[in-house]
Amino acid sequence: MTEEEKKKESGEISRREFLKDAGLVVGGAAIGSTVLLAACGEGEVTTETVTTTVTETVSKFVCPYDGQEFNTLSALEAHCEAEHPGAVIEGLTTLTVNGQTYVLQVKPNWTLSYVLREKLGLPGTKEGCDRGECGTCTVIVDGMAVYACMILAIEADGSNILTIEGLSDGITLHPIQQAFFDNDASQCGYCIPGYIMMAKALLDENPDPTFDEVREALSGIICQCGNTKKIVQATLAAKGGI
C-alpha cells in the first residue's frame, strides 16, 4: 500500500487532495467551475457521445437491505444478485440532462434542483428559495420551463432536461446568452441562468414575442437587483439571433 493509499484508508487527506477536491483555483470563475465539475464526479464522465449512459456519478448506489454503498449500479446489482436474490432496488431514476443519460438512485424526497446540483455536479442551476417563488432554478424539462426546486427527481424519471450548462460549450455562446452578454443583462448574476432558460422556453414556443409577452413570460423569476429592463431587452434582442 502506498503512502497515499494508506492515508486514504485512514481517512486522512493530503493538502494536494484537499485542494483538488475543493476545486480551489486562482484562475477565476470560468476555470474554477470547470475544475469544480471535474472534481465532483467520482468517475470519468464521458461527454463525447451524447447518448452515453453514465452510471458513475457522485450519487452512490446503496443496497436497500444492508446499506452497503457502491460506486456503480452494476456493482450494486451484482451484490444484490449474490446476497439478496430477488431484491428490488428502489429509487432508480433515469435523467437525460444536456443530452447525457444518467441512471441514479435517488431518495423520494430529493428535488430535481438538489439532484442536478449535488448529485450530477451541475451548479449552474441556482437555488434562491427552495419553495417555488424566485425562479432562479428554472430548467427546461421535456420542452417546458419548470422550477427545479418544485419537482422531485423521481417525478422527472425518463425526462429530457436542459440546464444552462447544456446551452453552450462556454466558447461559442448560445444566441440568448450572447444577447444577455451584449445587453449587460447581469448584475449579481445569480438569477441569470434561470432567466436564460425561461427565455429559451419562451422563444422555442413563440419565436417572435412582443415586449409585453416577454415581460409576462419572464415574470416568474425575480431579479432582486432590479435589472429586468436589460433582461427583457436581451430576450427581445435574442429573438433575431435564433
Added chain:
Amino acid sequence: MAEELSVIDKPEQHDKQTMAAVTGRLDFSADILLGKKLLGRILGCPYAHAKIKSIDTSKAEALEGVEGVLTYKDVATFTFLPLFEELTRWGQEVAVVAATDPNIAAQAIELIDVEYEVLPFVIDPDEAAKPGATLAGPWPESNVRTTEILRGDIEAGFAEADVVFEDTVGWTNVFQHSTIEPHSCVAWWLGDELYIWCSDQYLFLVRQDAAKRFGITQNKVHVISHGTGSGCGDKYHGYGAATDDRAIDFAPALAKKTGKPVQMHLNRVENYIAATHQHRGKLDIKLGVKNDGTLTAIDSTYYGDVGGNTHLWTGGMTLPIRMTWNCPNGRFTSVDIATNSARTGWFRCVPDPPAVFLMHTAMQRLAEELGMDPLDFMLKNLHPIELVQPETEKPFSSMATAECLQRAADAIGWSEKWHAPGTRTLLDGRLHGIGISGSVVYPGGLSSPVGAIVNLTRDGTALINVGITRVGGGTSSAMCHIVAETLGMKYEDVNVGDWGNTDVCSDGGGQGGSTRTPTLGAAFQMAAEDAREQLFETAAGMLGVAATDLDASEGNIFEKANPSNFKTHAEVSAKTRGQLIGRGYTWPKELRRPIANFPVGTPCEMRGQVATAVEVAVDPETGEVEILNFANVCDVGRAISYSGCRNQIEGCIELQINQALFAEQILDPGTGAILNPSYLDHKWTTSLDVHQDRHQAIIVESIDACGPYGAKGMGEPPLASYVSIALAIHNATGQWFKQVPVYPQRILEALGKA
C-alpha cells in the same frame, strides 16, 4: 469642461465577468464541493423573548445522517458563536444541525426538544419608547438612546421665521433586503487552516473575524467569494453578533465540530428570519421659513426602531437632512429605540431612503402651505458648493443636487405637467400626479484602506486581481477601465485574473456605502501610475528621450512633442528588466483640484447626489397606481464603467417602486413573529410589475474633485429617493401619505373609500 478620456465612460465596453454569468459558470459559494458536504439547517425560537430552560438534542443526533448539532452549550468551545441561552427576538437561532442531506437536517430540527421560559417583550417602538416599558435591549434604564447635534442658534432661527411648520411623518416599513442568493457559506478545515467560501461584501473582514474567533492567524484563513448574489448591506459579516451573517457564523463551527465540509445555504424562510432588516423610522419635524421660502431653522427628531441591534446608530439618519439643506440653525436629534423586533442592519443606501422619505414629505407639505412649486422650494434651499458642511466644516468635493433635480424635472416635463394636488383627472377617470425629490446622500465616498497590484505581462497587457466579490457587477471592470486609462492601454488589454480571493488578491475593502469605485479605483490608479513610471523608464531608453517627456495612449508609448516617435506597450514590455508590478493604495479624502475657494489638499466631504421625478396615474376606484414615467438621476462624478453605472440606476428604479408600493415585512404585534417570510408575501416586483420602457436612467457627471478621474461611488445613491412616488400619488389624490408602502388600501382609505 472635463478632459476627454480614451477608455473610461464608453457605453460599448462590457463587464468583464458577464461571460461567466451567462454561461452559468459564475461560481457562488454553494457551488463548491458538490455532493461532498454536509448541509445545515436552523432551529428558530418561537417567542419574541424567552430563556431556554432545557434543550435536548439527543433524538436529533441519533437520526441517521445527522453529523453535528450546535446549541448555546457549545459556545464555550468557540471564541464566539451567536447561540444564546436567552433569546430576544422571534426566530432567533436556538440550534443548528448539519446532516448528509437537506431533508434529514430539516427532520432533525423537528426532533430537538426545547423547553422555554417565556419572558415579556415589546414590539411596538412607540410603546417601547415609553418610560417603564419592558426592556428589550442592553441599555440599563430604558429602550431609548438619544443623541443630539446642534447648529447655529435654533431659537433665533425660529424667531426669524415668518411661518413655523410642524409635522410628524412615519413610520416607514420594516423591509428585508431579499437578496436573491440567500445567506450562504461553505467551510472546511485542513488541520488548523480554514477554508471559507462565502457570499459576503467584505471578504478581508471575514478573514479577520474568523482568525479571531478560532485563534488562528489570518494567513491560515482562506476566503473565496467569486459570486455574491446581491448583498445590499445584508451580507456584511464581522461587525459583531447583531449584524453578522448567520451562514458564516455557523458553517465554520459545524465544520470544526464534524471534521467535514459544511454548507449553510439558508432557504428563503430561514433567510427572511435570520437576515437583517431595514429598520423603520419616524420623524418629528419643525421647520422655520420666511415667506419667500428661505429656511431659517430645522428642528428634527428621528426615531429609529433598531430592534435588537443596538449598534445601529440612527443618528446617521439625520445626515441627508443636514447635508442637503442650507439652513444655518438646527437641532438634529436621533432616538434609537430597542425592541424585540426582527434583526436590523444596514440596508443599501444606509440611512437615506427612510430619512429622505420623511423629510421630503414634510418639506413639500410646507411648500404647499407657502403656495410654492416644490421644485422651486427645493432649489432655493439646497446646500451650495461654496459653503462647508456646517458640522464637519469641510467642503463637498462635488455638489450636483440642483443639476440632478433639474435633469429629473426636464425628463418628465415637470414645468408643463405641474398642477395643484388633486386637480387633474385623465380621460379614463384616473387621477394624474407628479412628484419630485432630490438629496445629498450618505454613500458615495472614499472609505477603508485598501491595496492594489497591477501586473504587467511581457506582451504589453495587464492583469489585475481584485480583492472584492462580484456583488453588483461592474466594479472589477471599473478597475480595468482605470488601469487601462492610466497605462494608456486599450480596455481589452487589461483583464481580471482572480477576484474575491483573499489568498491572491490585495485587500479590496468593504463593499458598502458605495465606496469601491472611488476607494479601490484610487488604489488601482496609483498602482497603474507606478507601473507606468517603470514602463516609461525602459521606453525612455528605447526612444532616446527623458521619461518625463513620454505619454501613453491606445497601446502606444510616445514622445509628447513628437507622437510619431513611439513604441508599443508590447515592444517596451518585452525589454523591461522582468515582469513589472505596480503598487497602489487609496488616497486621502481631500480635494485634488480646487473647488470654489478651497485649495487642493483641503479635507472634504464626498457624497452622492440624486434626484427622481415620477409621473403616475391613480385609479380612485381600486387604489391601483400605474407609473407613467420615472426619471432616476444620479451624479456619478464620472462614469468609469458606463454600463455598470446605467445598470445600477435602472435597477434602483425597480427597487424604489418595490419599496414605495409593494414590499414590507409584517411583524405580528402580539407575538413578534414575522408573518410573511417569503418573496410572494413580503412582495417583490417582477418584470410584469414595472414598465421598463418608461424608466429613464440619467447619469450626471460632476467630475468629483477627490475621486479617481472624478468618479464617486454610485451603487446605492440612486435608491434613495423613492419618496417621489408617494409625492406623485399625493399630487394625484390631494392626500398625504406618511407611511410606505403606499398600497391600494392606504390610498382608498385616504380617499374615504375603504
